[in-house]
Every structure is written in C-alpha cells, then in structure tokens.
Amino acid sequence: MNDFGVPDGIDVLRVFCGPDGRHGNPLGVVRDGRRYPGNESRQALARRLGFSETVFVDDPERGTVDIRTPGLRLPFAGHPLVGAAWLLDLEVLELPVGDVFARQDGEFTWITARPEWAPPRTLERYASAAEVEALTEPPPGEGWLYVWAWEDEAAGRVRARAFPRRGDDVDEDEATGAAAMLLSAELGRALNIRQGRGSQILTAPAPDGTVEIGGRVLLAAGGAGH
Numbered sequence: 001m002n003d004f005g006v007p008d009g010i011d012v013l014r015v016f017c018g019p020d021g022r023h024g025n026p027l028g029v030v031r032d033g034r035r036y037p038g039n040e041s042r043q044a045l046a047r048r049l050g051f052s053e054t055v056f057v058d059d060p061e062r063g064t065v066d067i068r069t070p071g072l073r074l075p076f077a078g079h080p081l082v083g084a085a086w087l088l089d090l091e092v093l094e095l096p097v098g099d100v101f102a103r104q105d106g107e108f109t110w111i112t113a114r115p116e117w118a119p120p121r122t123l124e125r126y127a128s129a130a131e132v133e134a135l136t137e138p139p140p141g142e143g144w145l146y147v148w149a150w151e152d153e154a155a156g157r158v159r160a161r162a163f164p165r166r167g168d169d170v171d172e173d174e175a176t177g178a179a180a181m182l183l184s185a186e187l188g189r190a191l192n193i194r195q196g197r198g199s200q201i202l203t204a205p206a207p208d209g210t211v212e213i214g215g216r217v218l219l220a221a222g223g224a225g226h
Contacts, residue, residue, distance in 0.1 A: 006049055006221065009035065011087060015079040016175035016199040016215035023198040024218065025175035027083040028054035033066060039073075046070050052170045055080045063093040070168040076100075076117040078177015078201075078213050082109050086217035108202065110214040111177075115185040118178035121146050123186060129159035138163035138171055146179040151194065158183070158193045175199035181211040 006012055006028060014024030028049045033056035036042045046054040046068040053074065056066040065084055067074040074080075075097050085093060085102035086109040093100040097117040103110050126132050126149040139145060148160040160180070162173040174196035184191050184203035193201040202214040 007045075010049075011219065012051075012221040013083040013087060014218045014220050015083040015086075016177070016195070016201050017218050018194075018198040018200050018216075020198075021216070021218060023174065023196060024216070025079045025173065025196070025199060026051045026220065027080055029084060029087055030054065030056045031060065031088075033058040042066065042068055043071070043073075047168075050169055052164070052173045053077050053080045055084050057084065057088065059094070060088055060090075063088070063090040065093055065095070067095075069164075069166070070170065071166060074119065076113065076119070076178060078111070078113075078118075078179075078181060079175055079215075081111050081113070082177060082213065082215055083217050085109055085111055087219075105214070107216050108214040109217050110212050112206070112210050112212050113181060114210055115182050118182055119144065121179050121182055123148065123179070123183055125149060132159045132161055135161060138165055141165065144179075146176065146183065148183060148193075156189055156191050158191050160193050160195045162195065172196065175201055175215070177201060177213045177215070181213050184211050185209075 011029040013027045015027050017024035028051050047070045054068050058064040067077050067080045101112045121144040124147050129149045129151045132149050145163045151157040151159045162176040180193050180201040190204045204212040
C-alpha cells in the first residue's frame with residue numbers, strides 16, 4: 001500500500017485540476033491490467049478504490065484501456081482518457097467505440113472524441129451560477145444529471161456540477177469530461193468549465209462533429225509520472 005491507501009502498482013492521478021493545481025477528479029490507473037484479468041476482479045478493485053473511475057491498461061503500446069466505475073464498465077469516459085493519455089504519453093487510445101486521439105499542449109492534455117460515444121446524460125441549465133453553487137445534495141430523480149449555468153456567456157465560462165445518481169458511493173463527480181463534451185456539442189461553442197469544488201475543463205468543438213476536451217493532470221500517488 002502507498003500513502004494514498006491504494007495497492008502498489010496503481011497510480012492515482014488528479015485530472016482536470018484548477019489553475020492553482022488543486023482539485024481535479026481522482027483517477028486510479030492500473031498500468032498492468034493483466035494483474036486483474038477478469039471482470040469480477042476489476043469491478044472489485046474499482047469498488048475498493050471508490051474513485052468515480054478506474055482505468056485498466058491492457059496494452060500500453062496500442063493504448064488499449066478498460067474503464068470501470070465502482071459498479072459498471074464504461075465504453076467511454078473523459079477524465080480517465082485524459083489521465084491515461086498524460087500518464088502513458090499516448091497519442092491514440094483504443095476503445096470499443098473507436099480510437100481517441102490525444103495531444104499535449106503545454107500544461108494541458110487534450111483528447112478528441114465523438115459526443116455520441118458518451119453515455120446519456122441529462123444536461124439541465126440553471127438560471128445562475130449561484131444556484132449551481134447552492135446545491136447541497138444531488139437533485140431528486142434518477143439518471144446521470146449535469147447541472148450548469150453561465151458565469152460569463154460571452155466568454156464561454158460555465159459553472160457546472162455532476163451527479164451520477166446511479167446508486168453507488170459516488171454522489172457527485174468532481175470533473176466530468178464526457179458531460180462537458182456533450183454540453184459543448186449542444187451549445188456549438190468552446191467552453192471553459194469550472195466544475196465541482198474548483199476543477200477546470202476546456203472544450204473545443206470541431207467542424208467534423210468531434211469535440212476536444214482538455215485539462216491539467218497531476219500525479220497524486222504511484223510510480224514515476226510526468
């Protein structure tokens with residue numbers, strides 16, 4: 001076990017950190033997925049770690065990864081892919097839905113993906129950022145909810161929070177790349193999103209229907225990082 005309380009051989013990252021390097025969404029990365037060969041062992045580890053997502057690297061050369069929440073496998077998710085691309089210094093990540101392209105740009109790591117790859121989410125606009133801030137618990141209802149409001153519409157600045165509402169131990173997701181991608185595609189413009197306690201997600205839609213998602217990644221615990 002390391003200082004973060006996770007087994008050896010697992011890196012813990014913080015993805016979509018704020019400008020001050022704080023916050024970000026914790027992510028577990030199992031560099032050698034062969035250590036957890038079956039579905040049951042992977043789900044058990046994901047539950048044990050308790051992060052919103054854990055990534056198992058099945059082929060570090062080709063970028064083949066497997067993404068798990070504490071309760072299920074995901075075909076696509078934003079913050080795990082941004083984190084894995086940064087940690088493994090990859091330009092392509094192979095997923096069942098298709099190839100995700102990645103690039104490094106100074107302090108930001110970017111991935112390019114298609115909005116239709118993301119699991120469904122309800123995007124609910126609030127009247128003000130203060131209303132988003134004031135939430136003390138997930139709004140009632142079922143299904144994945146992303147609440148947002150403009151902080152500065154002209155500048156594309158958004159305040160957002162995310163509530164999975166899927167019955168596991170993750171009441172609120174600190175930073176959600178897939179939801180940010182869906183919002184950027186729906187609005188048809190680049191966004192600078194402040195989510196959760198102070199995480200930052202940047203987006204940029206492209207004419208071909210893809211959306212780039214970018215953010216800062218820092219190593220919280222584990223092996224040698226960047």
